[in-house]
Amino acid sequence: MTNYCGYMGKVVLLDVSERKAENYIWTDLDREKYIGGKAMASKILYDNLSGKEKAFDPENLIVIATGPLTGTGAPSSNRFDVSSLSPLTGITSSSNCGGNFGHYLKKAGLDALIIRGKCEKPTWVEIENGEFRFHDAAELWGMKVSETQKALQKALDAAHGRSVRCGMVAIGPAGENLVRYASVMSGERAAGRAGMGAVFGSKNLKAITAAGDTIPSVYDKDKAAAHHKKWVQAIRSHPLTGEQLPKLGTAGLVSSMQVHGLLSTRNYAKGQFEGFEAVSGEALAEELNLSNNGCLSCPIRCSRRVPVDGKPVKGPELETLGLLGGNIENADLEQICRWNYELDELGMDTISTAGTLAWAMEANEKGLWKTGLTFGQTEGLSQVFEDIAHRRGIGDELAEGSKRLSEKYGGKEFAIHSKGMELAAYEPRRAVGQGLGYAVANRGGCHLNGGYLVVLEGLGLNVNGQTPRGKADLCMVMQDLMEAISMGGQCLFTSYGVFPAFLLKNPNGALAKTVNAVIPYLGPAVRVLNKLPEIACFNLPLLPYPCELSYTTGMKMNIGKFIRCGERSYNVERAVNARFGVSAENDKLPKRLTDMPQDPKRPNTRVPLEQMKKTYYRARGWEKNGLPSEKKLRRLGIR
Ligand code: SF4
Structure with missing residues (x-):
């Protein structure tokens, strides 16, 4: 139970070996400290994992x-x-x-579900108004994602004698076959990264459905409604959230990335792709976009619908366009749309699939691993993806990801990953703050968990992408801010609205130039805010999140507390990963990005990582080994 609104007040630990559900204690103090979402999950993992578990152990949660x-x-x-x-x-x-499962999990009466153990045989789990039912999934095993979802809906409708409105998460063949980067799908949306689908597969868990009649209460309905109205207006009138994202989707960034040398090309050997126009957001909008689509309650609607075999399906995001485009030297947009659909159906992360493929193409070219996979040669790749998902032939090896392959065959310097996770499509040698973020990100090569500084370094603002000055502090504050936004359940794209519109509308004006020049010098101010967030005991219209949380939950939230929650989340995630051996040693990038300039005539077009890392740890108040001290964890109330 909880005294706060917005929550259902229930977290359930489901042991799928024992088929037993029990309430997990999650107090209002926990809610105040970790709010929800990823931060809550990190604390639960911190409290329950010892550091000895492996991903496919039943003890993994x-x-x-x-x-x-x-x-x-x-x-x-x-x-x-x-x-x-x-x-x-x-x-x-x-x-x-962004799928609908979270919405329906709450309707089923739960804030979070923790799964432990391993089902004896393929199983799917039904949750209805807090009740759990286990079903045999033998007939679903082997099915692709949309076929699975249709079969689940049919089974639910038949069992209940009516059409059941529900949310689902399901895996495809890639998750069943333990592909290390298998995704979990909710409708057409993916929890794509880090192989969460393979963990489902290791537990013989094909799918979960959630349905129910409960709805969360809101603490101050009038204030919340007025706040939503104003916020939606601001989103709709902002150049990024009201124009660029609805018009071009995330794909709209391809052209800016090309201009700034940030578009991963030929396995990150280059930052510009000659054929970029053919795979740009503009081309997608003009040639293939059938309509815009979006997650529930989203006024931005950044997703695209494109035709594949005459059927409207989800279009590719920027990451997929970049990594299955220039990064493998492919300029066939229709082909990328088809692969995007096929990978979703197989339940496989497009980023890691494409990153592993690009590594394999270069390894083949260099004679390290002869597979026949070649840059620019796209014929037969659909079959390769099927083979990965079913772990057949070379697909069985590609299913391991680029880190493990480079350890086996050589070519570590061009295996583009951090901590084993393949990087997103932003080439960081022209945006060194993004490079730092990729390296220090808790979960590995993730642009968002890394602070997404590229949005300051060319994709939103125009801060010098080559200077390391101020980047460590900015990386820290952006990471904390994004953690905090995500905790409430909101999309990070709403944060684009934080950038003052006048800077984006007139990027070459004197004011924008001055702001861009000043930002790298804000490091000390950022550090003071991080040390003493209590000084920010107020709210500003520019940052609507704390007010939203206050009106919805009844918590007394302000900017300082909000950022502190983000910092706590980042630190608890780091602390649990320290148990699994993470330290400064793991905060690294491949030599291609740190030692080899993108432009041989400009030695600074590389990521000066070691220099920025030291400043980053200092800014975070971490030890030289890149870990939070006991004192730091106690100060944040984690211990
Ligand atoms: S902006 Fe975010 S919430 Fe909205 S449609 Fe895009 S991904 Fe979904």
């Missing part, structure tokens, strides 16, 4: 967590997180998803 804003009508607030020990990285990780 899966935590599916929602935020207090989910289901309350707050803008873009229906995202949920799937967290676990990752088979790709061997450390804890989290994957955020």
Whole structure:
């Protein structure tokens, strides 16, 4: 139970070996400290994993967590997180998803579900108004994602004698066959990263459905409604959230990345792709986009619908366009749309699949691993993806990811990963703050968990991407801010609205130039805010999140407390990963990005990682080994 609104007041630990559900104690003090979503999941993993577990052990936990804003009508607030020990990285990780499962999990009466154990045989679990039912999934095993979802809906409708409105998470063949980067799918949306689908597979868990009649209460309905209205207006009138994302989707970034040398090309050997126009957001909008789509309660609707075999399906995001485009030297947009669909159907992360493929192409070219996979040669790749998902032939090896392959065959310097997770599509040698973020990110090569500084370094603002000045502090504050936004259940794209519109509308104006020049010097100010967030004991219209949490939950939230929650989340995730061996040694990038300039004539077009790392640890108040001290953990109330 809880005294706070927005929550259902119930977290359940489901032991699938024993088929037993019990309430997990999660107090209001925990809610104040960790709010929900990924932060909540990290604390649960911190409290329950010793550091000895492996991803596929029955003792590993899966935590599916929602935020207090989910289901309350707050803008873009229906995202949920799937967290676990990752088979790709061997450390804890989290994957955020825009599907409808979080919304329905709350309707079923739960804020979060923790899964432990292993089903004896393939199983799917039904949750209805807090009740759990186990079903045989033998007939579903082997099915692709949409076929599974249809079969589940049919089974539910038949069992209940009516059409059941529900949310689902399901895996495809990749998860069943323990592909280390298998995804969990909710509708067409993916919790794509870090192999959460393979953890489901290791537990013989094909799917979970959730349905029910409960809805979260809102603490101050009038204030919350007025706040939503104003916020939606601001989102709709902002150049990024109101124009670029609805018009071009995330794909709209391809062209800016090309201009700034940030578009991963030929396995990150280059930052610009000659054929970029053919795979840009503009081309997608003009040639293939059938309509815009979006997650529940989202006014931005950044997702695309494209035709594949005459059927409208989810279109590719920027990551997929970049990594299955220039990064393998492919300029066939229709082909990327088809692969995107096929990978979703197989339940496989497009980023890690594409990153592993690019490594294999280069390894083949260099004679390290002769597979016939070649840059620019795209024929037969659909079959390769099927083979990965079913672990057949070379697919069995590709299913291990680029880190393990480079350890076996050589070519570590061009295996583009951090902590075992393949990087997103932003080439960081022209945005060194993003490079730092990739290296220090708790979950590995993730642009978002890394602080997404590229949005300051060319994709939103125009801060010098080559200077390391100020980047460590900015990386820290951006990481904490994004952690905090995600905790409530909101989409990180809403944070684009934080950037003042006038800077984006007139990027070459004197004011924008001055702001861009000043930002790298803000490090000391950022550090003071991090040390003493209590000084920010107020709210500002520019940052609507703390107010939203206050109106919804009844917590007294302000900017300082909000950022502190984000910092706590980042530290608890680091602390649990320390048990699995993470330290400064693991905060690294492949030599291609740190030692080899993107432009041989400009030696600074590389990521000066070691220099920035030291400053980053100092800013975070971590030890030289890159870990939070006991004192730090106590100060944050984690211990
Ligand atoms: S901005 Fe895009 S990803 Fe985010 S909630 Fe909206 S539709 Fe989903």
